[in-house]
Amino acid sequence: MYNVDFNKPCKVYFMGIGGISMSGLAEILLQRKFTVYGSDIKNSDITDMLKSKGAVINIGQVKENITDDIDFVVYTAAISQNNEEYLEAISKKIPMLKRAELLGQVMNNYKYSLAVSGTHGKTTTTSMMSHILLMAQKDPTISIGGMLDAIGGNIRVGNSEYFVTEACEYTNSYHAFNPYISIILNVDEDHLDFFSGIDEIVQSFKTFAEKLPDNGLLVINGDMEHKDKIIKDLKCQIITFGLNKENDYSASDISFDKEGHPTFTLIKHGEKTDNISLHSTGVHNVINALSAIAVSEFLGIDMEAIKKGLIECTSAKRRFEHKGITKNGVIVIDDYAHHPTEIEATLNAAKNTPHNELYVAFQPHTYTRTYALLDRFAAALKDCDHVLVADIYAAREKDTGLVSSQDLCDRINSLGGHAEHFNDFLSIENFIEKNCKKNDLLITMGAGDIDKVGISLLKK
Numbered sequence: 001m002y003n004v005d006f007n008k009p010c011k012v013y014f015m016g017i018g019g020i021s022m023s024g025l026a027e028i029l030l031q032r033k034f035t036v037y038g039s040d041i042k043n044s045d046i047t048d049m050l051k052s053k054g055a056v057i058n059i060g061q062v063k064e065n066i067t068d069d070i071d072f073v074v075y076t077a078a079i080s081q082n083n084e085e086y087l088e089a090i091s092k093k094i095p096m097l098k099r100a101e102l103l104g105q106v107m108n109n110y111k112y113s114l115a116v117s118g119t120h121g122k123t124t125t126t127s128m129m130s131h132i133l134l135m136a137q138k139d140p141t142i143s144i145g146g147m148l149d150a151i152g153g154n155i156r157v158g159n160s161e162y163f164v165t166e167a168c169e170y171t172n173s174y175h176a177f178n179p180y181i182s183i184i185l186n187v188d189e190d191h192l193d194f195f196s197g198i199d200e201i202v203q204s205f206k207t208f209a210e211k212l213p214d215n216g217l218l219v220i221n222g223d224m225e226h227k228d229k230i231i232k233d234l235k236c237q238i239i240t241f242g243l244n245k246e247n248d249y250s251a252s253d254i255s256f257d258k259e260g261h262p263t264f265t266l267i268k269h270g271e272k273t274d275n276i277s278l279h280s281t282g283v284h285n286v287i288n289a290l291s292a293i294a295v296s297e298f299l300g301i302d303m304e305a306i307k308k309g310l311i312e313c314t315s316a317k318r319r320f321e322h323k324g325i326t327k328n329g330v331i332v333i334d335d336y337a338h339h340p341t342e343i344e345a346t347l348n349a350a351k352n353t354p355h356n357e358l359y360v361a362f363q364p365h366t367y368t369r370t371y372a373l374l375d376r377f378a379a380a381l382k383d384c385d386h387v388l389v390a391d392i393y394a395a396r397e398k399d400t401g402l403v404s405s406q407d408l409c410d411r412i413n414s415l416g417g418h419a420e421h422f423n424d425f426l427s428i429e430n431f432i433e434k435n436c437k438k439n440d441l442l443i444t445m446g447a448g449d450i451d452k453v454g455i456s457l458l459k460k
Helices: 020-031 045-052 084-091 099-107 122-135 170-176 198-209 227-231 283-298 303-312 340-351 367-372 374-381 405-414 425-435 451-459
Strands: 011-015 035-040 056-059 072-075 096-098 112-117 141-148 153-156 162-167 181-184 217-221 237-241 249-256 262-268 271-277 321-325 331-335 358-362 386-389 419-421 441-445
Touching (some): 011 020, 011 084, 020 035, 020 099, 020 141, 020 153, 072 084, 072 099, 096 099, 099 170, 112 122, 112 198, 122 162, 122 283, 122 303, 170 198, 181 198, 181 283, 198 227, 237 249, 237 283, 271 303, 283 303, 340 358, 340 374, 367 374, 374 405, 386 405, 386 425, 425 451
Parallel strands (some): 011 035, 011 072, 035 056, 072 096, 112 162, 181 217, 217 237, 331 441, 358 386, 358 441, 386 419
Antiparallel strands (some): 141 153, 262 271, 321 331
16 A cells, blocks of 8 residues: 655645535545645635645546546545546556545544544534534644534644544445544444345454554444443443443433523443533433544543533534524424434434424435335334335435335335325425425435525525
8 A cells, every 4th residue: 555655745636526524535645745736526615725735626527637647546446446536546556545445545644533433423523523622722633524513614724632523334434543532332233235244244343443552442332232342352441421321421311492402411430520511412422522522531621612512512513403494384304314224313412402293304324324224213203293205315225126116115105104206396395395394304414415494494
């Protein structure tokens, strides 16, 4: 694997530079005086931002973009092996790094590098850690998989030894990371287009945990079914968190304000200590906050800074995000949930948000996930007052004909639910305008572009 010398800036080319993670890496290298070129399939706010910082970006990916003076290329899993740029870089024998490999090398430049992993909750927990580190004036470098108001985007380049990033298990990309501290929030069945099942997923997280140095720290959900398999034979320090009082960090006396924001009593090693309030919603975020508190105390951060950071954290975009109220008085919330466990957490949070009837406009994400978890999706959605199911968002996949949104509706309705399939967003909007009343709650839900429905309704 090509090793980047960060003390000798050179010319780097990013294939897919407009992606949320790729753009962050590009910005880090720009800050370090590298000459950054790249390409994407279309212009965006992200590519415009990178251009303003000095990057040269091609729209369209053709072999002519790959010139002989490029020192190394970075590419993502979304780049196919028949991509013109990819093939040209191979032909010219230009060194190539996967996105995760470059991120792993970037982490080596920081003493306190933190990787936040888990099937669910990575972006929110990374947001919490970011707010705490900023409140503690640690001047961190942050790379997050969403847009965070506190840093004005998805990346912040600091000038300290603190680095925090998300660590995604898909394609085992996080195995290229070199953290000093890791969080494992949870382990669940997902990305079944890559993993064969839960056993392989658990092994993947174990391999990730084994990347920690002997003097490093693993903060892991102690309530997980697979915790013992993951921590077996690890030499690093281990701290557990969760609602079970046997964990090193747990919570009790959880209550909610009128907007669904929780307050809880922090329990450390069985002893009640502080009262913690969050600006994010749901019990699942109490659990996420426990992991952030554990890491922060390990880093020696004062509890007052931790508490202030958590109450300031409004989470990243599309995480139970209050979008507004329509002219008809319908409350609109947008959420990224695209897995049954995430849907359950979001709907539990919604229970603490005052409303009349609940409408969920759900866009399934990928055919493989929908097919593999169809029964779990139906069980998670069956108790909603109304479920409006959009067409499946294909993302990186093609329709195999094995599953459809109508199949999901049929399964929900067979369980006593109320689901209907809509072929386009305009039909969903028309249904909501006709049926939703004042103080009803609409949640646009999914990892695709379903948020456009809420945005459109609020503009009318």
